[in-house]
Amino acid sequence: MKYISVAVDGPAGAGKSSVSKAVAKSLGYTYIDTGAMYRAVALFAINNGIDAKNETEKLVSRLNEVEIDIKYTDEGQQIYLLGENVSKRIREEDVSVGASNVAVIPEVRKKLVELQRKMAESANVIMDGRDICSYVLPNADVKIFLTASAESRAKRRYDELCEKGIECDFEKIKADMEYRDKNDSQRAVAPLKKADDAILIDTTEYDFDGAVKLVKDLILEKT
Template identity: 50%
Template sequence: MYYSIAIDGPAGAGKSTIAKEIAKKIHFIYVDTGAMYRAIALYFLREGIDGHDTERISEECPKIRVTLGYDGEGRQQVFLNGENVTPFIRTEEVGKMASLTAAIPAVRAALLDLQRDMARTSNILMDGRDIGTNVLPDASLKIYLTASSAVRAKRRFDELKAKGTDCDFAQIERDIIERDKQDMEREIAPLKKAEDAVLVDSSELSIDEVVDKVIAEYNKIILPE
């Protein structure tokens, strides 16, 4: 029997950071679904495709192959048609395109089967926007990880500043709020908390505190009283 953990939540809530730490501690395979959507978004940007051009995007999807691999230190790498695009998918531009195009049925279909197959063959931890509600509705544990828009903007601001990138805090928060709206209002698999998901607000919690909280929920499943 394999276990699966689904972590959903808005942009900047710390899903990837938290998920990687948990997966490492409980020896699960971590699947960054957001990175997979970002890889597809990068393809569209490189091809000069308008993110609103649903017809063109649907035509291009059969040409796109996204796969996951791991480097020598166990870090997940994302491949787009055989090219390791891990260093290129974390820009704001790619993130906005990913949020826009993830709502298109052809894009979601291109990744859905791959993601579900992973859950059938391994103990996995998957994070994204609709894992517990759509991708893995029967996940062993569902977490909805959130934080205030101000806290999420501050985290992103600090991250960009650390990289030497000039940025504006107010604009970052506006972008986050707009992305939340876009993700929550899309017709296909919108961002929302699954009915049976455990809500975790990380606004005033450290990474370690969130990790411990989620692992405690997982232990309730595998070590019932």
């Protein structure tokens, strides 16, 4: 059976995950958050005292120990690292910055991309990340590049963390986001960039429901 795949790329805080999650729920697709996988690897580094930026070889030599499991519950996608549910912990700022650092390591990308492609083989999926349209699922049925202004992305991330009860500081989030934007767009391997055949959606002027409708209508039109 041929399953439908929808690829969504874009910078941090553009609303990729919340929009993709809502669209997946409404269409009965499986939502796959690839950023959470990079975050889990970053958390593995933090938990083991490995500085992912300066001790790349050390992290690579222990990559075979990194076991990531994804389970779907009523509360959505849950990420397990070595059997522990880390879904909340991986949203904290130290892990966000760490994820951007581990994401430049080719061996990390190889391991996670294999897992992502395998997941897309057995269900209708909406997968979001940075390199999904161009690299992970180049034959996706629908390709979307979701973005928004830097200021509104930082504000959304701030509101999201506050809502989850995670302590945060707006200026720090904005600075971390700028660091990640730069790191993600300028890296040699799989840089963040709109694929030529992806449809650009700028959500700066849309509220959440408006963005969900836009993406859902596009998928229904294309599949």
